[in-house]
Amino acid sequence: MFIQGLPEEKGTAFSTYQMIEEQRERIERSRPLVIEQIEVTEQRRRGKIPLAIRSLSSKMKRNPMKRSSKMKIDNNHKLLWNLERTGRRSSVDILNKNSAEYHLNQPQQRPRLYLRSSRTYLVNAYLQPPLESQPGAKYKTNNPWNSIKNAADTFYQFSRPHTVKGTVFSIISVSLLAVEKMSDLNPLFFTKLLQAVIAALLMNTYVVGLNQLTDIDIDKVNKPYLPLASGEYSVGTGVMIVTSSLTMSFWLGWVVGSWPLFVALFVHFVLGTAYSINLPVLRWKRSPVAAAMCILIVRALSNPTTYFLNMQIQVYERPVVFPRSLILATAVMTFFSIVIALFKDIPDIDGDKIFGIQSFTVRMGQKWVFWICISLLEMAYVVAILVGSISPCLWNKVITVLGHSVLATTLWARAKSLDLKSKAAITYRT
Structure with missing residues (x-):
């Protein structure tokens, strides 16, 4: 997948993704006005100019914010057309298919951005390997060992x-x-x-x-x-x-x-x-x-x-x-x-x-x-400590009490430092 002529911003895949997202949001916000302008043009062609102008001007009076947006219609319309014509919208759809947090946090799947030294633009930017949300997403290669490794990894995840x-x-x-x-x-x-x-x-x-x-x-x-x-x-x-x-x-x-x-x-x-x-x-x-x-x-x-x-x-x-x-x-x-x-x-x-x-x-x-889960786990450790403390064997008593005490303390410390808002922090994959 190639994206030509995007200005370089911080030289990272995430900044490129943010820039595409901001462009897409601006286009989506102006889309109703773009459609309205097309309808006005069509009505003008059919000879219905007065009704179309009255309809558009009345809406602008009711919502003054649209006046400034109207001045940007042409530019946004051209930007939308250019994005669709060059195929950049397909890259936005792919990036939106799954969460950015998943795709951009995988070390083996981060996009590699190749820069041309004589220009200040990202000339050839492509994703390698393809995103996993696409069918057949594993990076294809002629090496049979890589194919076997990818097949085993896929079954392992399954x-x-x-x-x-x-x-x-x-x-x-x-x-x-x-x-x-x-x-x-x-x-x-x-x-x-x-x-x-x-x-x-x-x-x-x-x-x-x-x-x-x-x-x-x-x-x-x-x-x-x-x-x-x-x-x-x-x-x-x-x-x-x-x-x-x-x-x-x-x-x-x-x-x-x-x-x-x-x-x-x-x-x-x-x-x-x-x-x-x-x-x-x-x-x-x-x-x-x-x-x-x-x-x-x-x-x-x-x-x-x-x-x-x-x-x-x-x-x-x-x-x-x-x-x-x-x-x-x-x-x-x-x-x-x-x-x-x-x-x-x-x-x-x-x-x-x-x-x-x-x-x-x-x-x-x-x-x-x-x-609630952390409290239940701590209760389990307390039960194990109490049972271990009455063991007749000294080594069993020491190992059980000391081991579960360390585990209970570690669990509590890790739970206090966990960020529940981060899905990656509370998701176990491997």
Whole structure:
């Protein structure tokens, strides 16, 4: 995309964008008067001069501000014509398609401005690589490794990295709770752990992919960088990934032959589908209470219990028991799951308002929901500190109390310094 003859202002992409925006706003403000002048010219050509002049002059008397604007009509009209003729308006449309904050803050996608030293104008300014809001936006190259890297990065964004990391860490943590001695860390343990992680990640891809398929319009406002919202994935590609992930997840859970693992996958499938899919009685994400219950049941109740029992029964062939460590993990995850259910809507308030999603953030405001989440997290740390303080093992007591005290203090300090008005500050992407 080339923009010829734009005057150089501060030599940055953002100043160029601001200049184009100011020109566009001036043109839009004068557009009604430009149209009115065209109508007057047409009436003059048809011999209806008196009526047209009276109509225009009466409007100017009622609104004196239009008198000065009328003197600028010709210049604005010429500017509008020149912008449309040279194709610069297409650049404005592209820049407006997604928020400037997203596009101009990506280091690998910032426009590179090439200057010609003999002139004081930006002669050849083009975007490299193209903006992600355009279909096929990834920078095309003949290098196959770059193509593979771009494809992997797109799928990584589609799978929602924060959910991938949360799933992996939670399964590993609760699986280790079943280990009683070092000899329990045998090859069978790691094999069953890997099977459980892969099956859970496939089911997670189905759930987050289905949510993106049903929220394409909302994500164009809230998360324009997602593959479906940006056009990097078509709807057909999204359906194929979601369907294949669901099939492979259930197949792996069936082949492994672990009923706790299969129960975990089935619960995640049912609640994940009910959360997103737009059918009668379903799409529970429209209700803040139902949405919170879905996340609470999966993250705090189903996952810790079933993946612990998967190791307890399948690997060690022990009876079903619920140790104190599992109860503590479930209690802490209950706090975290409620926070996840509330906090996930804080950066999405704009799109939720437009499409009628009555989340707690829409009803109560970002600031109230944010500090409720921080308070719940601090309560979780206090519970962990109290439980750790009564541990009979000295090292467990020291590590639990000291570690959670540091985490609670760090959380409070970071929360006090956070700017809620900055969407980038409250959005987690990687």
